Amino acid sequence: MTEPILPRIRPEIAALAPYRQGKQAGPDAFKLSSNENPFDPLPSVTKALEGTTPINRYPDASAARLRERLAARYGVGLDEVHVASGSVAILYQLVQAAASVGDEVIYAWRSFEAYPGLVLVSGATAVQIPLIESDDLALTGRHDLDAMADAVTSRTRAIIVCTPNNPTGPIVTSAEFEAFVNRVPADCLIILDEAYAEFVRAQGAVDGLGERVFEKHPNVVVLRTFSKAYGLAGLRVGYAIGHAKVLDAARATAVPLSVTSAAEVAAIASLDAEGELLKRVAVIVERRGTLVEALRGQGWAVPDSQSNFVWLPTGERTDEIAGVFRDADIVVRPFSGDGIRISVGEHESVEKVLQVAQSVVAPLQGQK
Structure with missing residues (x-):
C-alpha cells in the first residue's frame, strides 16, 4: 500500500520526543513518579465544584x-x-x-x-x-x-x-x-x-x-x-x-x-482552605525528612531536597534500579544515566521505598 504524502514538519520537531508523563500505577502500586499530592481533595474543594x-x-x-x-x-x-x-x-x-x-x-x-x-x-x-x-x-x-x-x-x-x-x-x-x-x-x-x-x-x-x-x-x-x-x-x-x-x-x-x-x-x-491544605504539606515535609535521613543512613548521597520528592543518583544503573522499584509495585521516575526521582507519597509507601532502596544500594556502592 502506497504511503500517503504528509505535510512537511520541521525536522527538529519531528525528532523531538513528546513529554513523557510518569507511568500510571496499577491498583496495588504506589505511583511516586509525578510529584502529585498523595491526599484526596478537601471536602470543601469537592463541594465547591458541585453544580458550579x-x-x-x-x-x-x-x-x-x-x-x-x-x-x-x-x-x-x-x-x-x-x-x-x-x-x-x-x-x-x-x-x-x-x-x-x-x-x-x-x-x-x-x-x-x-x-x-x-x-x-x-x-x-x-x-x-x-x-x-x-x-x-x-x-x-x-x-x-x-x-x-x-x-x-x-x-x-x-x-x-x-x-x-x-x-x-x-x-x-x-x-x-x-x-x-x-x-x-x-x-x-x-x-x-x-x-x-x-x-x-x-x-x-x-x-x-x-x-x-x-x-x-x-x-x-x-x-x-x-x-x-x-x-x-x-x-x-x-x-x-x-x-x-x-x-x-x-x-x-x-x-x-x-x-x-x-x-x-x-x-x-x-x-x-489554605490553612488546612498547608497542614497536609507539613505532613509531606515530615515524610520527606524521614526519607532523606533514612536513605542517607543506607549510604545514598541524597541532595538536600526542599520539594516533595527525593533524588537518588543511580548513574548508569538507573534503568535497572527503576525496574527493581517497578517490580515491587513502586512507580518512580527514572532519568536514564543520571538518577531516579521518587515523590513523597502515601505513608505506607515510605517503608516500601526504603526496603527497595536498601536492596540496591550496596551493589551500587560496590560499582563506584
Missing part, C-alpha cells in the same frame, strides 16, 4: 475571579497576575514571547524535563548549564548561577531558574538570586520557577513572591502552581506574578480558554 461548572459554556478566558484573589493576596494589580493551565503552560508562553530563531535560552541541567522541548519549539537554542556536583550534599544538585550568568550573551533572551530544582530538590538562596539578577542585563527575561515553593523549609531560600523580586527587577516573572501543594494536578491551573507588559506578552501567546471553570473554582476554594 456548566460544561456546556466556555470559561472566563481571563480567569478574572482567581486573578482578583491572587492580586489581592500579593498586593499587585490585576494585570500583574496571569493564570494558565499549569505553570508549565506559562513557561511555554513566556519563552514563545521572548525567544525565536537565533536567540538563546539558558537553564540549569538537569532540571525540569519540559525545558528543552519548550525552547526547541520556540526555535531558539537551549544553553544548558550543568548543576553543581560536590561531595558536600549541601552543594550537590544545585544551580551554578555564576556559570549561568557567565553564559549570557547578546543572544540570550530568557533564563529559567527552578527552585527547588526538579528533579534534584535543592533551592537557590535569596542572596544567590539577587547577585545573579544583578549580573543579568535588565532586558533579559528571568523566569523564577517556584512550583514547589510551599514545601521549602530551608533558611535563606529565595521567595520570589514574599520578597517581591518582580518589583525590584521588572524582568523577573515568578511562577507558582496549584498542582503540587494544593493537590489540583488533575485540573491544571498555575499562575505568574510579574510586570503587566511582560505578562501581556504571555497572554498574547496563550491558547484561549485553556483554564476551565472547574479549575478556577477549585483554585479559589483551595485558597479559602
Whole structure:
C-alpha cells in the first residue's frame, strides 16, 4: 500500500520526543513518579465544584475571579497576575514571547524535563548549564548561577531558574538570586520557577513572591502552581506574578480558554482552605525528612531536597534500579544515566521505598 504524502514538519520537531508523563500505577502500586499530592481533595474543594461548572459554556478566558484573589493576596494589580493551565503552560508562553530563531535560552541541567522541548519549539537554542556536583550534599544538585550568568550573551533572551530544582530538590538562596539578577542585563527575561515553593523549609531560600523580586527587577516573572501543594494536578491551573507588559506578552501567546471553570473554582476554594491544605504539606515535609535521613543512613548521597520528592543518583544503573522499584509495585521516575526521582507519597509507601532502596544500594556502592 502506497504511503500517503504528509505535510512537511520541521525536522527538529519531528525528532523531538513528546513529554513523557510518569507511568500510571496499577491498583496495588504506589505511583511516586509525578510529584502529585498523595491526599484526596478537601471536602470543601469537592463541594465547591458541585453544580458550579456548566460544561456546556466556555470559561472566563481571563480567569478574572482567581486573578482578583491572587492580586489581592500579593498586593499587585490585576494585570500583574496571569493564570494558565499549569505553570508549565506559562513557561511555554513566556519563552514563545521572548525567544525565536537565533536567540538563546539558558537553564540549569538537569532540571525540569519540559525545558528543552519548550525552547526547541520556540526555535531558539537551549544553553544548558550543568548543576553543581560536590561531595558536600549541601552543594550537590544545585544551580551554578555564576556559570549561568557567565553564559549570557547578546543572544540570550530568557533564563529559567527552578527552585527547588526538579528533579534534584535543592533551592537557590535569596542572596544567590539577587547577585545573579544583578549580573543579568535588565532586558533579559528571568523566569523564577517556584512550583514547589510551599514545601521549602530551608533558611535563606529565595521567595520570589514574599520578597517581591518582580518589583525590584521588572524582568523577573515568578511562577507558582496549584498542582503540587494544593493537590489540583488533575485540573491544571498555575499562575505568574510579574510586570503587566511582560505578562501581556504571555497572554498574547496563550491558547484561549485553556483554564476551565472547574479549575478556577477549585483554585479559589483551595485558597479559602489554605490553612488546612498547608497542614497536609507539613505532613509531606515530615515524610520527606524521614526519607532523606533514612536513605542517607543506607549510604545514598541524597541532595538536600526542599520539594516533595527525593533524588537518588543511580548513574548508569538507573534503568535497572527503576525496574527493581517497578517490580515491587513502586512507580518512580527514572532519568536514564543520571538518577531516579521518587515523590513523597502515601505513608505506607515510605517503608516500601526504603526496603527497595536498601536492596540496591550496596551493589551500587560496590560499582563506584
